[in-house]
Amino acid sequence: MTNDEVVRSRRLAVMGGTFDPIHYAHLLIAEDVRRRFQLPQVLFMPSGSPPHKKDYEVSSAEDRYIMALLATCGNPHFAVSRLEIDRPGPSYTIDTLRRLKDELGEGAQLHFVTGADAILEILTWHEPDAILDEARLIAVPRPGFDLGTLDETLGARRASKVTVIDAPLAEISSTMIRRRVEEGASIRYLTPRPVIEYINKRGLYRRTVRREEPDGETF
Numbered sequence: 001m002t003n004d005e006v007v008r009s010r011r012l013a014v015m016g017g018t019f020d021p022i023h024y025a026h027l028l029i030a031e032d033v034r035r036r037f038q039l040p041q042v043l044f045m046p047s048g049s050p051p052h053k054k055d056y057e058v059s060s061a062e063d064r065y066i067m068a069l070l071a072t073c074g075n076p077h078f079a080v081s082r083l084e085i086d087r088p089g090p091s092y093t094i095d096t097l098r099r100l101k102d103e104l105g106e107g108a109q110l111h112f113v114t115g116a117d118a119i120l121e122i123l124t125w126h127e128p129d130a131i132l133d134e135a136r137l138i139a140v141p142r143p144g145f146d147l148g149t150l151d152e153t154l155g156a157r158r159a160s161k162v163t164v165i166d167a168p169l170a171e172i173s174s175t176m177i178r179r180r181v182e183e184g185a186s187i188r189y190l191t192p193r194p195v196i197e198y199i200n201k202r203g204l205y206r207r208t209v210r211r212e213e214p215d216g217e218t219f
């Protein structure tokens, strides 16, 4: 059985992101959304080819998918989807939401969770109005994010279609983890241990190899 086949619920949170790498803040946000909206399942959706260009070299979709699996496999309410990483071309959110709705059938309700700074740009995404029709958006702000900008950008749609939630462990970010690995600093307690072991095994994020532990591992 693939992880996608684990998805049985018609009410679902979809955690959209690059997840390079996944970390404890993502997991806590997912659990918080699941409880708050009383959803039976959260589906992590690593983007295959992120539609908007990044200012760093994104790890392979397969590596990001495996790390998401390692981080979530202990929670029976969490699953990871290959939908975007197996679909050729840019990972448009509208294609994902439509595909999930087709699969889940009549009455499917989707909550799409991602960073507030990403949602701020939603009007530049492919078919933004259709996205807002297909799912409730859950925006997770980083510290210092100005919520007024969401109101300005989305107007009336902000109140009816977008919910903002607090970000637990907001100081943890994928950028912080990549930087720490590159610097040879510890990432212990920032992401689950199997993810750290996978990062070490695959040598991810180490443009320069520096050592903190005697064996060169960044625990």
Ligand code: NAP
Pocket (backbone or CB within 6 Å): 015, 016, 017, 018, 019, 020, 026, 029, 045, 047, 050, 051, 052, 091, 092, 093, 094, 113, 114, 115, 116, 117, 118, 124, 125, 126, 140, 142, 172, 173, 174, 175
């Ligand atoms: P990203 O680089 O993954 O993340 C942007 C910000 O949001 C970062 O601060 C990130 O923190 C945070 N974040 C990411 N995923 C999160 C989650 N599930 N919950 C809470 N915070 C999260 O963002 P992106 O590449 O712009 O993509 C975000 C989502 O929007 C993806 O699903 C992507 O496919 C979708 N998107 C769609 C389109 C389109 O359809 N045209 C265009 C752009 C984005 P961390 O770095 O710590 O994760």
